Amino acid sequence: MRTTSILSPRRWVVYSLLSLAALFFLLPFYVMLVTAFKTMPEIYSTGILALPSSLNWYAWVHAWSAATIGAASSGIHGYFLNSFILVIPAVVISTAIGAFNGYVLTHWRFRGSNVFFYMLLLGTIIPFQIVLLPMAWVEGRLGIAGTLIPGLMLVHVIYGLAFTTLFFRNYYVGIPHDLVKAARVDGAGFFSIFFRIMLPVSTPIIMVTAIWQFTMIWNNFLFGVVFTQGGQQPVTVAINDLVDTVTSVHMWNVDMAAAIFAALPTLLVYLIAGKYFVRGLTAGAVKG
Amino acid sequence: MPFTKAEFSGRDRLMAKIVLSPTILAATFFIYGFILWTIWLSLTRSTILPSNHFVGLANYYDLFGSSRWWRSLTNLGIFGGLYVLISLSIGLGLAILLDQRIKGERLYQVVFLYPMALSAVVTGVAWRWLLDPGFGLQAIVRSMGFPHFAFAWIDDPDMAIYTVVIAAVWQTTGFMMAIFLAGLRGVSSDIVKAAQIDGASNARIYLRVILPSLAPTFFVALVLSVGLAIKSFGLIIALTGGGPGYSTNVPSIFMYVFSFQRGEMGVGAASALMMLVIMMIFALPFLYLDSRRQA
Numbered sequence: 016m017r018t019t020s021i022l023s024p025r026r027w028v029v030y031s032l033l034s035l036a037a038l039f040f041l042l043p044f045y046v047m048l049v050t051a052f053k054t055m056p057e058i059y060s061t062g063i064l065a066l067p068s069s070l071n072w073y074a075w076v077h078a079w080s081a082a083t084i085g086a087a088s089s090g091i092h093g094y095f096l097n098s099f100i101l102v103i104p105a106v107v108i109s110t111a112i113g114a115f116n117g118y119v120l121t122h123w124r125f126r127g128s129n130v131f132f133y134m135l136l137l138g139t140i141i142p143f144q145i146v147l148l149p150m151a152w153v154e155g156r157l158g159i160a161g162t163l164i165p166g167l168m169l170v171h172v173i174y175g176l177a178f179t180t181l182f183f184r185n186y187y188v189g190i191p192h193d194l195v196k197a198a199r200v201d202g203a204g205f206f207s208i209f210f211r212i213m214l215p216v217s218t219p220i221i222m223v224t225a226i227w228q229f230t231m232i233w234n235n236f237l238f239g240v241v242f243t244q245g246g247q248q249p250v251t252v253a254i255n256d257l258v259d260t261v262t263s264v265h266m267w268n269v270d271m272a273a274a275i276f277a278a279l280p281t282l283l284v285y286l287i288a289g290k291y292f293v294r295g296l297t298a299g300a301v302k303g
Numbered sequence: 304m305p306f307t308k309a310e311f312s313g314r315d316r317l318m319a320k321i322v323l324s325p326t327i328l329a330a331t332f333f334i335y336g337f338i339l340w341t342i343w344l345s346l347t348r349s350t351i352l353p354s355n356h357f358v359g360l361a362n363y364y365d366l367f368g369s370s371r372w373w374r375s376l377t378n379l380g381i382f383g384g385l386y387v388l389i390s391l392s393i394g395l396g397l398a399i400l401l402d403q404r405i406k407g408e409r410l411y412q413v414v415f416l417y418p419m420a421l422s423a424v425v426t427g428v429a430w431r432w433l434l435d436p437g438f439g440l441q442a443i444v445r446s447m448g449f450p451h452f453a454f455a456w457i458d459d460p461d462m463a464i465y466t467v468v469i470a471a472v473w474q475t476t477g478f479m480m481a482i483f484l485a486g487l488r489g490v491s492s493d494i495v496k497a498a499q500i501d502g503a504s505n506a507r508i509y510l511r512v513i514l515p516s517l518a519p520t521f522f523v524a525l526v527l528s529v530g531l532a533i534k535s536f537g538l539i540i541a542l543t544g545g546g547p548g549y550s551t552n553v554p555s556i557f558m559y560v561f562s563f564q565r566g567e568m569g570v571g572a573a574s575a576l577m578m579l580v581i582m583m584i585f586a587l588p589f590l591y592l593d594s595r596r597q598a
Contacts, residue, residue, distance in 0.1 A: 030405075032396075033397070040477065063443065064443060118322075131327055135330050138334050142555070146341070206318070234422035234425075236537030240540075254425065258541065267435075270428060
């Protein structure tokens with residue numbers, strides 16, 4: 016059989032439309048990237064689409080360690096680090112609690128546990144503006160207002176629980192209860208069943224949940240801007256401050272370099288483990 | 304089936320309850336309790352600090368007497384309506400295109416969906432640059448030989464809200480595509496084959512067989528995109544800062560400004576409650592249908 020490499024007109028249209036869409040989605044990132052490698056005079060003379068004449072690292076270095084954000088002129092590196100300091104414990108804690116919750120809600124149900132699960136789902140829907148004012152008051156009372164750790168971390172853990180519990184619950188419901196029963200007969204208890212039966216098969220859902228939480232918390236702006244101040248702020252808030260800072264000449268190249276720095280961690284996770292990210296998006300979507 | 308009482312020892316049963324109880328307490332206090340608390344705040348004369356001085360619906364009169372609030376609501380309607388319409392249409396279109404046994408399907412998906420992995424703030428900053436009249440699209444088209452081409456929506460109070468639509472569509476259309484593609488892949492191949500045997504054309508199969516069976520998927524995509532529109536905050540702050548003036552204010556920005564910058568906590572709480580009400584109007588029918596489907 017001979018196959019021909021010439022596309023039928025219909026296929027040609029399909030591929031053209033898809034490529035056009037791809038161009039639309041790629042263009043902004045391309046423009047950010049080339050802008051970050053140019054000097055401002057070069058941007059003035061060649062526009063924003065042209066490739067840089069040479070790879071100029073000035074904007075990257077300046078954004079990382081010298082740009083003015085708020086009162087300080089030491090770039091975004093401290094805020095970038097803040098986001099890591101925030102996101103690692105927040106992801107670990109909310110994922111771990113979600114795993115235990117999902118386990119209880121599927122294999123150790125008790126009267127009212129299902130009702131509670133449906134009540135918890137509200138936490139995946141509400142606009143978080145509805146909890147900001149009381150939360151700010153409580154954090155003030157606890158003396159942790161404005162802090163990254165534990166202030167902001169606590170907010171992210173609490174309001175992440177509905178999502179992490181939902182993910183694990185929907186995963187563990189598919190694990191045959193007979194496995195759990197058999198382990199009971201062998202004398203295994205609540206925790207040993209979790210660690211010996213549930214955890215070994217949980218790698219996919221741990222990936223989905225951890226990546227979901229990492230992306231949501233890293234990218235979050237609302238909680239960061241409300242619950243932290245000054246040097247405690249996460250990188251998304253710092254980027255916005257940087258871009259908003261009025262200077263005599265707007266350094267777009269520095270803004271773009273800083274924005275790419277802020278985007279890199281979640282972008283890398285997406286490129287490496289995108290499968291799990293998409294599964295989280297559509298799982299949360301279909302069930303929540 | 305979960306354990307019956309006989310086969311599960313009291314100690315383990317107690318352990319299960321203990322493990323779940325922090326989340327039960329947290330959800331009760333930090334979700335339900337805080338919603339009630341915000342409702343209470345909206346009925347008090349709270350300004351910079353919370354107060355328990357009851358003022359009835361005074362904050363709601365203030366809220367609905369504020370032209371800035373009406374502008375925020377109108378903007379949410381314009382932005383939300385267009386954003387939902389466009390992102391669902393393009394998302395569905397791309398999903399159908401990708402469903403045609405495409406070479407490199409995986410790569411297209413990665414490209415369509417990567418904006419979803421970026422922070423809304425990053426998206427806002429990127430589009431602020433692309434839409435800047437002096438450098439962005441207007442300047443590009445002008446440099447291509449159209450010196451009078453005008454595209455300065457981002458600086459125009461009447462048009463700036465449409466730039467928010469563009470940036471939001473860019474960021475989340477891939478998400479809608481992924482939802483529709485998952486829906487399309489879930490359509491039973493038997494009914495499609497049956498239609499093919501009956502001699503139905505490809506377009507007809509989509510219109511008459513596949514799309515009607517995607518109704519639940521449409522509903523999911525609708526509720527999700529409405530939710531994304533109502534919650535949009537960082538994107539607009541980074542793109543336009545809510546301006547020029549208040550021209551791109553939406554309820555999320557209004558709530559933030561009144562609660563945390565202007566010290567009008569009571570009005571801020573009232574606006575937060577309105578956001579919740581708008582969200583629930585769209586989400587409750589969905590939750591109802593979903594619970595019936597699972598039951």
